[in-house]
Amino acid sequence: MPIRLEPRAAASRWVRYLAPVASALAAMIAGTLLFFFIGHDPAEAFYVFFVQPVSDLYGLGELFLKTAPILLCATGLAIGFRSNVWNIGAEGQLILGAICGGSLALAFDSVQGWWLLPAMFLAGGIGGMAWATVAAVLRVRFNANEILVTLMLTYIAGLFLSYLVYGPLRSPTGFNWPESTAFHGAARLPRLLDGTRMNAGILLALGVAVAAWVFVRFSYLSYQMEVGGKAVNAARYAGFGRNRMIWLGLLISGFCAGLAGVVEVAGTIGKLREVVSPGYGFAAIIVAYIGRLNPLAIILSSVLMALFFIGGEQAKVSLGVPSAITGIFQGTLLFFLLMSDLLVSYRLTWVGFASNSAEGGGAVDG
Amino acid sequence: MAEADFFIFIAVATLTAATPLLLAALGELVSERSGVLNLGVEGMMLVGASTGFAVAAGSQSLALAVLAAIAAGAVLSLLFGFLTLTCMANQVATGLALTIFGTGVSAYIGSGYTGSALEVAGPAGIAYLSEIPVLGPLMFSLEPLTYFAFLMLAGVWWFLQRSRAGLTLRAVGDAPEAAHANGLNVLRVRYLAVMFGGAMAGAGGAFLSVFYTPVWVENMTAGRGWIAIALVVFAAWKPTRVLFGALLFGGVTIVQFQVQGINLGIPTQFLSMLPYAATIVVLVVISSDRIKIGLSTPASLGVPFRR
Numbered sequence: 173m174p175i176r177l178e179p180r181a182a183a184s185r186w187v188r189y190l191a192p193v194a195s196a197l198a199a200m201i202a203g204t205l206l207f208f209f210i211g212h213d214p215a216e217a218f219y220v221f222f223v224q225p226v227s228d229l230y231g232l233g234e235l236f237l238k239t240a241p242i243l244l245c246a247t248g249l250a251i252g253f254r255s256n257v258w259n260i261g262a263e264g265q266l267i268l269g270a271i272c273g274g275s276l277a278l279a280f281d282s283v284q285g286w287w288l289l290p291a292m293f294l295a296g297g298i299g300g301m302a303w304a305t306v307a308a309v310l311r312v313r314f315n316a317n318e319i320l321v322t323l324m325l326t327y328i329a330g331l332f333l334s335y336l337v338y339g340p341l342r343s344p345t346g347f348n349w350p351e352s353t354a355f356h357g358a359a360r361l362p363r364l365l366d367g368t369r370m371n372a373g374i375l376l377a378l379g380v381a382v383a384a385w386v387f388v389r390f391s392y393l394s395y396q397m398e399v400g401g402k403a404v405n406a407a408r409y410a411g412f413g414r415n416r417m418i419w420l421g422l423l424i425s426g427f428c429a430g431l432a433g434v435v436e437v438a439g440t441i442g443k444l445r446e447v448v449s450p451g452y453g454f455a456a457i458i459v460a461y462i463g464r465l466n467p468l469a470i471i472l473s474s475v476l477m478a479l480f481f482i483g484g485e486q487a488k489v490s491l492g493v494p495s496a497i498t499g500i501f502q503g504t505l506l507f508f509l510l511m512s513d514l515l516v517s518y519r520l521t522w523v524g525f526a527s528n529s530a531e532g533g534g535a536v537d538g
Numbered sequence: 539m540a541e542a543d544f545f546i547f548i549a550v551a552t553l554t555a556a557t558p559l560l561l562a563a564l565g566e567l568v569s570e571r572s573g574v575l576n577l578g579v580e581g582m583m584l585v586g587a588s589t590g591f592a593v594a595a596g597s598q599s600l601a602l603a604v605l606a607a608i609a610a611g612a613v614l615s616l617l618f619g620f621l622t623l624t625c626m627a628n629q630v631a632t633g634l635a636l637t638i639f640g641t642g643v644s645a646y647i648g649s650g651y652t653g654s655a656l657e658v659a660g661p662a663g664i665a666y667l668s669e670i671p672v673l674g675p676l677m678f679s680l681e682p683l684t685y686f687a688f689l690m691l692a693g694v695w696w697f698l699q700r701s702r703a704g705l706t707l708r709a710v711g712d713a714p715e716a717a718h719a720n721g722l723n724v725l726r727v728r729y730l731a732v733m734f735g736g737a738m739a740g741a742g743g744a745f746l747s748v749f750y751t752p753v754w755v756e757n758m759t760a761g762r763g764w765i766a767i768a769l770v771v772f773a774a775w776k777p778t779r780v781l782f783g784a785l786l787f788g789g790v791t792i793v794q795f796q797v798q799g800i801n802l803g804i805p806t807q808f809l810s811m812l813p814y815a816a817t818i819v820v821l822v823v824i825s826s827d828r829i830k831i832g833l834s835t836p837a838s839l840g841v842p843f844r845r
Contacts, residue, residue, distance in 0.1 A: 177844065210646075258630060260634065310818070310821075310822055313826075314822045314825055314826040315825040315826055315828050315831065316818070316821045316822045316825045316826075317768075317771065317821060317825065319577070319630070320764060320767065320768045320771075320817065320818075320821055321818055321821065323761070323764050324761070324764070324768075324814040324815070324817050324818050325814075325818070327760070327761050327811070327814045328811045328814050328815065331807040331808070331810050331811050331814075332807065332811075334807050335805050335807035335808065338805075338807070339805060454634075454638060455638075457631075457634055458634075458635065458638065461631060493646060493649060494645045494646060494649045494652075494756070496641065496642055496645030496646075496756055497642045497643075497645055497646045498642065499638045499639060499640075499641045499642025499643075499645065500639060500642035500643055500646065501642070502635075502638050502639070502642070503581075503635045503636065503638045503639020503640070503642060504639065506631065506632075506634075506635035506638075507617070507621060507632075507635055507639070510621050510625065510627035510628065510631060510632055510635070511621060511625050511627070513625075513627060514625040514626060514627070
């Protein structure tokens, strides 16, 4: 190749954070081009996907409504990813959180009280954490790959929720729909703004993100987790047990995903039903990456991802394409980031075709 | 005779259910033996499934449908290869992105066909041979892709264990630096291995949507791509053991359907959990022997290679 890669001594901080922004723009452009190639007016497609959904107050409310669960999941995952713990099953932990929080709301159907909502969040967080515990035990005790285990647990969680809403938790007055009874007022997150569906979930998510940032930035424990993930031997030498890091990474991310589940059922949905998330837990993996595993940057990438979800729904209504194509945007976004990371950590040097053979020998040191 | 018939029915159903897993897992196995962990199998299978379905619906040619699915899987894996091999991106993150991307692409390709069914006749069977009692239905009246999967199994085994090219591939997976120093083109070998993985995942997807359940439903692979990845671990990266794993999971799937049929009062959702729970159990059993799993894992699995 006429191009040679030279590792940069230190990647510039600005470039590191500029790359996700550039990737986001590139993904938007690529997505618009995609719509053009499949026969839509690109200007209209761009407007429908990225502008129209947030052009009024209601739309902005929807944006922050969807930001909340994504942000919660992504914040937790980022802490795990920093320590090289690959929790891919936030979606399943979210579902368990929804089940635990939602069941509590249904169990206290006739009781009103300010304590119910906090109790639901606690139950949901513990539910998500319990689901992640399975993966942690199997990883630490039996060395089972956490990527595959958390994913399998996600499928199991979805089926369990389906069982509950078709069976024991099905509303007796719901005309046989696979749904629970609607939660009463004390089990619902309060709305923040009239004329929108935005609820207090976004405040919780922002609070968790800021707390996570403080944890990551200032705590010794977080430093230990990072070392434990990036340099296993150095961590062992320093006495930071790898197993403890795996436990913490999975429990924290499970807890956050569980909270996201409660935000969905206590906020947006207001009851348990077969599907409580359109893939927020999976999208959160991408969000964590785009935010460079920094909780404050993840706030921004969560808003972007929420826009992708709303855009997908809008495109379904206006352009007649399935809303699942938002997955194309999500995947493209991460592809661009991963590609641009090459430029962040390496300098490309043009060495020309002629000198290829001579220079080729020099570049073999890698 | 009724019992024998039932046994044959179960055996044929198990072989059929095992086919997509066998195809996808063999592809992933070759990719991983070259040192590349592609977690995008689920996405590639889905794109294969939707492409195969669309082509079958449009052309009425099942062969064309399978070829198109294979091509689609290979193209997606090329994208993965570009990112992880040329751009040296993290393989885990790229694979996840590929699965999410592929899920979206498949939803778009299949959007015109949601819920519609293909008119597919069952396997015709091989003339005369399929009429032999017991052996006939068991060996000569399976789906064409099931035979193809077994052919690939033998081929992959021969390639890895007996051929010079297979030795090259294993060398690249276990010691890329040494292979490079010996003049082997590490990236080219890995590109080819990754593309083989994509093609096989595409074929597995097409089997699902064109032969197994000839309808298109979003996310119809339902985690089979991930189970295929787990099968490679279960098989300790050995092709022959992939067969046992695939048959085991095919069997679990069929048992689950049978039990649903006789209605023991177990909610269907719990039965549907069986393959996923079995995957976890199998992973735990096989992974707990850390030394053995460590020795079987291709040494450079997941590590980017920089020239």
